[in-house]
Amino acid sequence: MRKAISPSTRSLRSRIGQAIVEFAVVAFILTFLLGAMLALGFLFFSANVVQQAADVGAMELSRHPYTPTGKFHDALTDSGLFTEAALVVPVGTNPESLPLINRMLFSVYIYDPDIDMVRYPGTLVTNPSNETTVVIPLVGFGNRDSTTGVETITEWRKVVEEVTPARASEGPYSMLSTSTGTLAPGMVALRINYPYQSAGLVAYVHTDADGNLLRPSETIGQDGVLNVPATTDDSAVTGAASATFPNGDTLAEAGYTLVNPAVNTAFGASAHRGQYGFGEMGAFATAVRP
Structure with missing residues (x-):
């Protein structure tokens, strides 16, 4: 036995199907825009926190009574404004107990499930005092393989x-400095x-049809641009041993030793996971870089 369906019923079902597709x-x-807004919002928040910490840190260091011919990092340590050891702290640490610059940066610290600690983003190392x-x-432009996504570290930087x-x-901190750049001797440049x-x-990474790496600005108006996701593989990262700090010291020469914490399998991907803190995310059934 057949049941007749009126034209109005067919029209209603059609509109429902159309609404589902449109939704x-x-x-x-909307989900993409929400993610972008949250990401950019946190970016601007982080930039503001870091800028304020730099401004206050430079101002307070300039007030610290220290020999005018001393070194910047010696004065920074002696002032008690910042300590490397407080970049990695236990969960539940009261920020008010930290040095001033660390305290101001605390709102951009992350929880690291692999070490069960709260820390500043970046690469975990031990310093000459054996403190974590x-x-x-830094990975400069052109130092991420356009096909495999493997990064090459080109330089190391201290947090402060x-x-x-x-x-x-x-x-320029020392009055006797001969390498002040455009600043005058005796100034705090933090x-x-x-x-x-x-x-x-x-x-x-963006490539053309032949696999050549493109800068983002070069992709505008081009046809055949390929977007290659940067896959997560810290074991393939190169340049870590030979990359240097601005003064020319390698990681080992500066007294730092890399830490490679074991992955806590109870937690999923983390934006700063891995030996170098480059992070990982799950996307398209692949572990990719954030």
Whole structure:
């Protein structure tokens, strides 16, 4: 026995199906925009926190009574404004117990499930005093393989450092400094490095149809541009041993030793996981870089 369906019923079902398709398209776009807004919002928040910490740190260090011919990092340590050891602290640490610069940066610290500690983002290392701390790896443009996504570390940076001319061992802090760049001797030039990683966006490299690496600005208006996701593989990262700090010291020469914590399998991907803190995320059934 057949049952007749009126034209109005068919029209209603058609409209329902159309609405579902439209919702699926709009929901994807809205979800993407929400993720982008959250990621950019945290980016600007982090930038503001780091800038404020740098401003206050430089101002307070300039007020610290220290020999005018002393070194920047000696004065920074002696002032008690910052300590490398406080870049990695136990869960539940009261920020008010930390040195001033560490305290101001605490709102951008992350929880690291692999070591069950709260820490500043970056690469975990031990310093010459055998304290666990953090340094920052830099990957310059063109040092991420356009096919495999493998990164090459080109330079290391301390979280808090003096701004120095290229390859100079010191900046303008000392009145006797001869490597002041554009600044005058006796000035505090303090920089704070922060390795921002988005927990909601995936890193890509852009190539043309022949596999040649393209800068983002070069992709505008081009046809055939390929987006290659940067896959997670810290074991393939190169350059870590030969990369240097601005003064020319390698990681080993500066007294740092890499820490490679075991992955806590009870937690999923982390935006700063891995031996170098480059992070990992799950996307398209692949572990990719954030």
